[in-house]
Amino acid sequence: MIPANKQVKLLLTCRFGGRNENDAKPFSVNEYAYFAVWLRQQNFKPGDLLDTGEIERALNKWNDPTTHKQAQQAIKLHGLKKTVENITSERIEKLLARGLSLSLALEQWNAAGVWILDREEQEYPPQFKKHLKHQSPAIVFGVGNKQLLRTKAVGFVGSRNVEPTDIKATETYVAQITELGYQVISGGAQGVDETAMLAALASENSAVGVLSGDLLKFSSAGKWRTHLRAGNLALLSINEPEARFTPAAAMVRNKYIYLLSEACIVVRSDEKGGTWSGATENLKRGWVPLLISTHNSPNYRGNSKLLEGLKGQGIQAQRVNFENLSDLLSKNIANASQPARPLNMAEEEPSANSDTEQLGFGFDEG
Template structure:
């Protein structure tokens, strides 16, 4: 199969099998693979003579069934999914014309930290608009509730500005409230921002101010869902882990207690110790902040981000504890399929 949009055959097979960019109208019951199903297929590929998804384009269904221990129904499913290459080319061209690119875990430009920390939980496919290399910058995640009070917004702006001035990119989910405030503060301070969104990328990049920042090279939009997709709670919850994994440090500005995406993402990060987590501590903070501080997050108060004599980078280093905080990026520049799909056991 010829390369499409500079993607490898491994990536094209991934898109055909795992994504919902193309759906076979004649076979409406044939659904793309789930993440669990895809990871199982990858494990079987690696441990077979096929080795990698590109092999699907150079072998037949008898080889697949024999080498991957597939049932007739699963073999037929794979054959139907892989038959949509022509339509996939059209869809990729349409996205490219809108400025939207695609990468997969098999590509060298896939965000390195995301793959290294989440391993099999990292999204097999990422859509992006902007300079994807920004995703490999040292970043600070700033997250929080949509309904944040004025004190929280002021803190968001000051923290984001200070981080940018010390060379960090700001990473958020692009939602209203804290996320948007952090992103805007970073861009207004001539910094870089990454928004890992859970809604339609196509609709988002239609906004003039968003397009301008993307074109200038300051803003990167990422998504693990079809760029045409609408917002779903499931997608929002899934992308929370991606925001944390892309970052060196994470800061919660405001969180509800026992509910909401901010609370879920923060508690998931505490459980998995992806990155050091700091929570705003000052008068009249939400109950969620107080509880996060009780269960493992570390406090960050106004002195840290208001006192010009304090380097926030040095403060992070002195107060951060995380098993993933000092990953050597040079070791993660992996392009071969066997290394690009990192197994659960590392």
Template sequence: MTPVSDDAKAILLLCSRLGLPSEPRAAKPRAKGETSGDEEIVPLTPTEWNALAERLRQHNLRPAHLLQMQEDALIHLLEGDESNAHRYRVLLERGVGLAFELERLADVGIFPLTRADALYPKRYKERLGKLAPPVLFYAGNIELVEQSGVAVVGSRHADAVAQEAAQRIGEACGYSGWIVYSGGAKGVDSLSMQAALDAHGYAVGVLGDSLMRALRTWGQWIRSGHLCLLTPYHPEAGFSVPNAMGRNKLIYTLADWAVVVASDKEKGGTWAGAIEALRYRWVPVLVLTYNGMPPGNPALIEKGGVALPYERLLQIEPGAFKQWLVEAVNAAKTTRLPTASTSDSRQPSLLATAPITKAPASDDSARVELAEAPSPSEPPTERVWAEVQNLRHHVDLLREEIRHLQFQIASLREEVEALGKAKKRTKGKADSGKDRDEPPPPLLRNLP
């Protein structure tokens, strides 16, 4: 298990439910001014953590300093807020319970990630600002979250056309070397992720419920290094609508593109997440169109989404998928989108069509946590991925030739066996028909 820094430990103690019940109890109503000795202590929300981080910055302190503070020092830091000072102190004093929980999770391959860690996704800080979750939990290859990719989202109960489209998009991403970013739920999410993995590609699932349970489904791919599962919630949290809605922005803000396969209109998590992505222009949002599509699909196009015709999707070769996305979004830009000045070294054509929009306020807490760390390995270049794709094609051809040769060898073996049997039958007939009174050979006639 990788050691947890003191900064990360402080954030985990204050902002996670590790060592606490995975779900908070319902608060009991009480009269104004009344206190309760058994009142549940709940972790800090992202907003509360940002406020505390700002106070730390003002006093030139880091999160690790909170571990040594007594309650009177916390009261001074919080400018006399005794209630929250007591709450923070109680949360910070469960270090032993936190250590046991981290060890238990590490045993099954789940690890924490805080905004004080170098591997924390930079795009969350860049695009979400103060809304970036202070704590994440992950399993698998965490460096995948820094790679270019496509967010594929849609209904859990998609029709047959949408399901096939999700699989084709996932497969195209897999062959192109792009990450599929999705939510890990049944339906569109799982189909697109599985298709990418089956094509020897990679996927990142941002979960709204139990990461522990998801390991039983995706464990093979986690161990292969081709998949990372990520969640801002307790690793054993149950499903809830607020959690599912809250993780949507975390899917979009990791990706370079987004494809909405199927969406209800003005309701549901797919609709809400797409509307938010369009509003803040995190990524270009493409929307699948086909006969019988859900009513949310054309409605999203009216709000700025780019149409992705199903018939066109069927005609696109996996290697040409990226180029088609660029052309489709650029075509939409000439008619709808304003010129953007924001650029990104990884995807310049992408950001020219839809600039990254940061949160309105600057994230001062980033200065409190950790200076900019070296980014994980950069994504492979277009040339490398083209070579990989060509090699895969040659491998497929070689496999086909091997299968053909194996078939020929099997046929030859059958012919040899048939000839052997025929020879034995012929020899047997010849021996049985030989005349027993036939004179001996000439060389034997003169023998005494």
């Protein structure tokens, strides 16, 4: 049986067995972010909500507007008033009443080799909590070697539509970062993502695929299954294992590729779409060095635009080619690289109490 805190997070944030419009809608990232902070400030743990007496007490407090003042001051979210209004007592109760559906889902996921991490677990990527703070996913799902989530990596992103020169460039970059001791992080999609991951695995390197959906489908595919069993591949998703691919989900998952990387290579980008969106978000947020490939002449318009820069960007994109990749990684990463600090198993949700804690290394039990 999984811990009570994790059970409640699953019940509040996930769908089980596909979409049913009659069910209450699970919490969004922002909704759970606020609810977790509010719970902590009211001295509740998520697992307390499985107790009949405690859930009644919690809902009575939730319906008291005065209990929300501190939480609303502590957490900064766009559209916070509407977010709070959408979390009704009825909705909470309906979500928590899905215990049987959760049990059936857990049985299926366990049979498929799926593991589940929440924010209090040591294997949960600390980069998510550090950079996303309250908006780090309450739950992540995966298959394969979860230890790879803490292995140093270079990200690869790019178009689904690729030319032979793009494939060759991707394979060349992967060979170089393999020699330097980095694994590959990518998105698992056709094109640049899949090319990078398969190139790493073919050279006995490791890879992590951050998926936007279809975790069960991906993990059962022959080209991935062998490597999952061998321990040199992990597939990660912030959505339930049965969740289907959607363009919106693909956009959302881009940030996690960057956050798990120490630098990210854009092989080919258009001026719109998922690759462009993820790269521009990283430029604005300043998460990791952004390396733009110049293997094509003339360069792709999206690549050139990224190199020109964006208004208000947090970091400047850098040109990368086959000759300077090693030097760029050494300059941007090696001198400043430090291993992730091990997390105490008792640590949990991002705290709202101070700026230091909001960096992600102070956690509560919400």
